[in-house]
Amino acid sequence: MEVLYQLSYSPARDGHDTSAGRAISARYARPVMSDAERTMPDIPQHRYNAALANEIEAKWQDRWDADRTFWAPNPTGDLSGGFADVAQRRKLYVLDMFPYPSGAGLHVGHPLGYIGTDVYARFMRMQRHNVLHSMGYDAFGLPAEQYAVQTGQHPRATTEANIANMRRQLRALGLGHDPRRSVATTDVDYYRWTQWIFLQLHGAWYDDVQDRARPIDELLAELEEGTREPESDANPDALAWHELDGVQRRAVIDSYRLAYLDDALVNWCPALGTVLANEEVTADGRSDRGNHPVFRRPLTQWKLRITTYSDRLLADLDLLDWPESIKLMQRNWIGRSVGAEVSFPVEEHTDVEIDVFTTRPDTLFGATYMVLAPEHPLVDVITPDQWPTDSPFEWRGSFGLDKFPSQAVASYREFAAQKSELERQAEGREKTGVFTGAFAKNPTNGWNVPVFIADYVLMGYGTGAIMAVPAHDQRDFEFADEFHLPVVGVVRPPDAWFEAQGLSPDAPASEWSEAYTGDGVGMASTNESVSLDGLGMSEAKDRIIGWLEEVGAGEAAVTYKLRDWLFSRQRYWGEPFPIVYDTEGVAHALPESMLPVELPDITDFEPRILADDASPDEIGALPEPPLARATEWVYLQLDLGEGLREYRRETNTMPQWAGSCWYYLRYLDPTNSNALVDPEIEKYWMGEGDDGGVDLYVGGAEHAVLHLLYARFWHKVLFDLGHVSTPEPFHRLFNQGTITAAAYTDERGAYVEASEVVERDDSWFHDGVEVIRHDGKMGKSLKNAVAPDDIYRDYGADTLRLYEMFTGPLDGSRPWSTQDIVGVHKFLQRFWRNAVDEDTGELHVTEVPADDDTRRQLHRTIAAVRGDMDKLEFNTAIAALMELNNRLTRVVQQEGSAPREVVRAMVLMLAPLTPHVAEELWERLGEAGALAFTDFPEPDPSLLVDDTVDVPVQINGKVRGKVTVATGASEADHEAAARADARIAELLAGATVRKVVVVPGRMINFVVA
């Protein structure tokens, strides 16, 4: 079996250590104590301390590599060696969100989740599971490219160096990963398949009837057979397929694709020199990465039609064992709203209607004006040449006292476009807008309502136009207030609302100080054919939607906040698109046989930015991607079926999210050059059907909507097209917490290096200057990172693992405290001492069985540890092991040696948590077999119950004593035992016992008068 791919762990299977591993061994095998200390007679030679831990850790890490301990066999293919041995085991796929290999390396906050998954994976491996656990690298992205711009060093060089360093740091933690599966998204053999998935998206369309994606060829066939009409924006005249010419047909087909070119407003970030997805822009209009200003600009870019999956992305959350908070964030992000679309005829334009979306069709009678988004295409159509007579001066625009409506519209558009998202934010919710000069007709009551444009209506949501009901929508109310538009109430608020407003219960809406948005009784909503008066909100909605459908003025409708995924980036260090353009500018997908499209080597990585961020309004400010300058790569001749022709390549690259959308599939079959993953292997690890997917996926909650939504979308497309067998990629998701640490700022508010701060009298000083303490997520930016290498040096990796698992529940955030580490280190030291003589290094375990109480505690501990580890509650599992060790310490003191049955079980229970020291003791105990695959201890049920149990006795719910009763005693026996207790009897004397509550084995409560 030959395993060849880039950037893998070095081939330890040949018996050679990796160079990185060697470095660790050499570095950490060095004793921490000086030779003088080492030879001092009163410091035991064989104490478990950092020096010994480092020796043990290096030894076992080398051994695991040599023995291929964590190679998980596939059922077939290159990686199937040894499968027969595990074929009877159940499979388990444990996955970490893979890291970006940054140059700074790891700090102790990073591996919290990795340690958690490793403990769980090792625990399950000891319960006869074939466990797949590996770690790859999400290595495309901005930092490597920005570093390249600064230094001229190729991103591949820095990326590979960073990956090597992270592998070294992770290896030193003793993580039981299958190294053969460690892919990096930047490997050509990897991104070849990222490009392949893009081709699948490009070659597919969404069939709304079957509710799934299908190959585009099937669409073509249906159009040619005439079983489907070419309904598309690219076919505005609704011509039949046979009436379209070749160019038109092509445009129609392209408009159906899941990957499509779109000319629309994008988030343009001049400082980063690229456009960004909506998900990458923060609420205050800045880039998620780097916090630079972002502007809305039109540009032709690739988009992925994720919106077609809105409903399924929403509905299938129910299949998942995920934290409710993450599901909720995804639901909110998808933002499904139910309501109606209503058409408002435009005055003087018999053929034009303005369609609006509303969630409150029950308030339709109260619509007193309309608003279009400034960039709405109908604005130019409806805007008249002259202002209507009597149109108020204040409506005509405060942006230049415009003589004509077209001028007012133009100047308002300019005003709105020039505002950055940040400026819009800074202005709060102040409403601005301008009258278009046009009127539309409210279909319910025939009112002529003025049509405005205003930037509080967004082109990207709903239809880009609203009906404004100021009485029942706060934004509309504020706009109406600003422009003195009529406010007509059509839902009667409850009396309490009027009271809270300080209004009399019959005050008309024109006197209200805010909109009433709650439920209420319909009023003033009657015409010749429908009435909503007296109806509640939901009845009124049903009634009016029925009426709208009847008269052809509207229909029920659903809208989503989710937008299609902007998929182009003007960067070098990303996956090239497998797309070329012909001389007409038409995009063509390359055939699969031409993959991979490799990134060309260039030397100038900088995106060309033609204007600085001070003048982003120039269209010329848009950049040319670095790849556009690789002209020898860009221009080529190809035969795509029409003979040899000239083409130019797409020079944008894919966003960083692309590679991370599917890496969990490539771990399964990393060396497959014929397919993304072999179907048999995919079914084996992922399972099939609604409850299939990765068994446990652990990562930070910061990926709640970005990565997790994109990955689910790609997986569903692959599912629809038959490439994977489960509708969802990640069955169980767990969010590990973050590690925080003290951070300090000086008087300018700048962070100072936390490790250099000293405490004096409850104050903190850096270089003698007092600084302010805050707590924050550990990291480079707060200058409070702690390197794992330092902890390995001072305590060993097992101690670091144990400490991180002990400080609290895995999903909680916890402060780092180097001071507290000594507690878990001493626990390991004490357990070691219980089994090994510190002076001689001899084992001092006895074959004599443990006493009954010790054995009972052992089995209770086994039961507790098993339960806790199943639930990923490692902190309480460790607490139980500490308690057992405390008892073992007493036994050793009394007996002079430790019972093997206890030591053996404890070694097995520690094996997932502190695998190196456990392996060492396992070997010294002379136990046979690989520890990693030895069965986890099982509790003896008969030892979990005691003969007697202490039960608290309460009087009126307060604990007043404790009695001992036989296990399984009756309620009467409990009561009798309690009454027999001298102190209880005394307290009960003279009182009337009204009631006795007995919960056998738990408590007795006397209720007295």
Added chain:
RNA sequence: GCCCGGAUGGCGGAACGGCAUACGCAGUCGACUCAAAAUCGACCGCCCUCACGGGCAUGUGGGUUCGAAUCCCACUCCGGGCACCA
């Protein structure tokens, strides 16, 4: 503003509606030692008490219950997400 989540000793944290504060850190005292370190042991929520014991404590105020850290309502503070989404 809206939506989630949280609040327990000096600190990190334990507690199926039933002995609050497990386990660990820090602290106090003791044993060993000439001494220190290391190790081992005891104590360690607050108040009153020599003690026995009692009172009060799980952010605040109510409620349900024989019994509430746990369930319900309101509020305060902290953390996270969304934010003119019609």
